[in-house]
Amino acid sequence: MDDLIKYAPDLLAGFLENVKLSLICAVLALVLGTILVSMRVAPTPVLRAAGSMYVNVVRNTPLTLVLAFSSLGLSDTMGLSFSETPRTNSFWLVVFGLSAYTATFVCEALRAGINTVPLGQAEAARAIGLTFFQSLRMIILPQAFRTVVAPLGSVIIAMIKNTTVAIAGGYLMESAFVMRDTFDDTGVSIPIFIGLVIAFMVVTLPVGFLTNRLASRLAVAR
Amino acid sequence: MIALSGLTKEFPGGVRALDGLDLEIADGEFVALLGPSGCGKTTLLRTIAGLEIPTSGRIRIDGTDVTSAPPGKRDVAMVFQDYALFPHMDVTANIAYPLRIRKVPRARREARAAETAARLSLSELLTRRPGQLSGGQQQRVALARAVACHPKAFLFDEPLSNLDARLRLEARTFLKRLQRELGVTTVFVTHDQGEALALADRIAVMSAGRFTQVGTPSEVFRRPANTFTAAFIGSTPMNLLPGTVGDGVLRVAGAVLPRPGGVPDGPIVYGVRPEYMDLSPTPREDAFAGKVAVVENLGAAHLVTLESGARLVQVVVPEGEEPASGTAAWAVPRPDRALVYRDDRLVFPLPAPDGAGSPASGGGGLPASDGNGPPAAGGDGRPAAGGDAR
Numbered sequence: 001m002d003d004l005i006k007y008a009p010d011l012l013a014g015f016l017e018n019v020k021l022s023l024i025c026a027v028l029a030l031v032l033g034t035i036l037v038s039m040r041v042a043p044t045p046v047l048r049a050a051g052s053m054y055v056n057v058v059r060n061t062p063l064t065l066v067l068a069f070s071s072l073g074l075s076d077t078m079g080l081s082f083s084e085t086p087r088t089n090s091f092w093l094v095v096f097g098l099s100a101y102t103a104t105f106v107c108e109a110l111r112a113g114i115n116t117v118p119l120g121q122a123e124a125a126r127a128i129g130l131t132f133f134q135s136l137r138m139i140i141l142p143q144a145f146r147t148v149v150a151p152l153g154s155v156i157i158a159m160i161k162n163t164t165v166a167i168a169g170g171y172l173m174e175s176a177f178v179m180r181d182t183f184d185d186t187g188v189s190i191p192i193f194i195g196l197v198i199a200f201m202v203v204t205l206p207v208g209f210l211t212n213r214l215a216s217r218l219a220v221a222r
Numbered sequence: 223m224i225a226l227s228g229l230t231k232e233f234p235g236g237v238r239a240l241d242g243l244d245l246e247i248a249d250g251e252f253v254a255l256l257g258p259s260g261c262g263k264t265t266l267l268r269t270i271a272g273l274e275i276p277t278s279g280r281i282r283i284d285g286t287d288v289t290s291a292p293p294g295k296r297d298v299a300m301v302f303q304d305y306a307l308f309p310h311m312d313v314t315a316n317i318a319y320p321l322r323i324r325k326v327p328r329a330r331r332e333a334r335a336a337e338t339a340a341r342l343s344l345s346e347l348l349t350r351r352p353g354q355l356s357g358g359q360q361q362r363v364a365l366a367r368a369v370a371c372h373p374k375a376f377l378f379d380e381p382l383s384n385l386d387a388r389l390r391l392e393a394r395t396f397l398k399r400l401q402r403e404l405g406v407t408t409v410f411v412t413h414d415q416g417e418a419l420a421l422a423d424r425i426a427v428m429s430a431g432r433f434t435q436v437g438t439p440s441e442v443f444r445r446p447a448n449t450f451t452a453a454f455i456g457s458t459p460m461n462l463l464p465g466t467v468g469d470g471v472l473r474v475a476g477a478v479l480p481r482p483g484g485v486p487d488g489p490i491v492y493g494v495r496p497e498y499m500d501l502s503p504t505p506r507e508d509a510f511a512g513k514v515a516v517v518e519n520l521g522a523a524h525l526v527t528l529e530s531g532a533r534l535v536q537v538v539v540p541e542g543e544e545p546a547s548g549t550a551a552w553a554v555p556r557p558d559r560a561l562v563y564r565d566d567r568l569v570f571p572l573p574a575p576d577g578a579g580s581p582a583s584g585g586g587g588l589p590a591s592d593g594n595g596p597p598a599a600g601g602d603g604r605p606a607a608g609g610d611a612r
Contacts, residue, residue: 123306126294128323130323134323146310
């Protein structure tokens with residue numbers, strides 16, 4: 001317990017990095033996931049093929065490899081750089097990798113939602129004169145989103161917890177790394193474990209609760 | 223005016239849903255596309271709407287060729303069988319949505335939505351979502367969405383089929399009145415012959431991607447051009463019996479009937495509606511003899527099925543005159559209502575010499591002067607076409 005209190009400021013600073021990563025990645029993953037699903041249901045075969053290839057490759061690659069590829073492959077070898085400061089650079093590399101990875105899950109959740117929208121909706125939109133992307137944006141996706149709010153919540157929760165493998169992308173500030181760092185000084189400390197678990201639950205439980213409530217409030221009555 | 227010429231739609235796999243259709247629909251005309259499932263009527267409607275692209279042939283709306291125009295550029299409004307209202311928008315937004323797509327300013331389109339809603343008695347429901355409406359209300363919202371854009375034509379895909387029986391009758395009357403008031407050209411798809419007879423100025427009967435007959439409801443009802451149309455139209459199925467003309471008489475199913483004028487000797491198919499037969503308890507030469515097999519109560523009348531040899535003959539008898547099951551009875555066809563077919567074409571009665579209401583088999587018939595001119599055949603009081611007990 002003393003260990004936990006002693007290292008609390010460091011751990012908290014680390015945990016705030018997790019929160020920061022989560023917020024940015026959540027927004028990016030939702031946006032990128034929506035773009036991906038638009039490609040996957042597009043009438044153009046090229047877009048569809050590109051979308052499904054991206055999803056199949058990235059979704060089936062272990063996250064640690066995705067992050068390692070971002071930092072070692074894209075950054076070190078191929079020269080992708082977000083910043084001169086190594087710390088900031090690795091932060092954004094992790095954001096890049098984690099968003100790219102989570103987006104595939106967002107995409108698939110949304111695609112399941114699109115499948116629940118009756119075909120007649122797209123037909124009606126087309127009959128009114130909407131183009132494919134207009135009807136996707138204004139008719140199909142709004143309904144699809146509503147049906148998959150709860151599964152999207154699960155995707156986001158998984159993503160928040162995945163911020164703890166940021167070390168694979170070379171980012172050494174977040175809480176899981178800080179925790180291991182403190183273990184070098186203190187030995188393994190169960191209270192620190194539990195403290196971190198509680199910290200994560202403080203964030204993820206409300207996400208689950210809110211998305212569930214939102215899901216039932218937004219449910220589309222047909 | 224909507225003009226179809228040589229319209230053909232072939233689906234991948236070689237299914238010919240539309241097979242060289244020609245039809246002209248006049249301004250303000252109400253045309254019903256009638257046929258059994260799979261006859262191509264919905265495909266035709268969707269092709270007019272632009273949701274399907276024809277394999278060949280042309281569609282012109284008010285003189286403009288729209289064959290390859292996208293659905294939004296055709297200025298037609300479609301009402302779907304399941305309404306396809308947008309569940310995440312309220313009634314106002316649903317009605318005004320097509321206007322929004324046409325960039326009508328917000329204030330104008332909301333005014334138009336409110337005005338249309340008032341006309342369709344939806345004013346109280348403007349802030350509700352489709353999920354909070356009854357089936358009949360949803361149907362009216364779907365109509366309002368079509369009406370509000372003031373299209374050149376309405377395209378209705380079985381809009382009444384999801385309503386219960388009583389509501390369907392109300393909605394039918396309402397729809398007909400609305401169409402009359404607005405005077406908008408309307409194409410209406412239905413598999414319900416009663417609906418087609420009741421609503422349409424002209425009916426295009428379809429089978430296997432072709433028109434079997436195009437004509438006013440009374441033409442199609444009284445003088446079906448072929449046995450398919452004859453069997454399909456009418457609330458009770460027409461009796462179609464094989465017979466022969468010869469020796470100056472017409473012999474059919476044991477009955478000896480006067481020879482129909484102008485029909486040469488040979489085999490024919492004799493058609494008479496159950497409503498146009500009387501039941502006689504005593505033997506007659508000009509009647510189909512049989513044994514009463516089934517008596518079905520239709521409310522104001524009874525449908526009696528006679529077993530006449532190997533054939534079944536159906537007769538509608540007035541309330542209170544129904545025979546007991548198992549008794550012998552004689553069904554007497556009314557000669558002025560008889561139809562005679564040879565090679566699946568109507569050969570008697572032939573069209574009146576002045577040409578009024580020629581049965582346009584294969585389509586392409588110009589609209590008759592209006593929907594009310596009864597054809598010359600018959601001449602007595604018009605039967606309440608389609609308004610029979612159902």
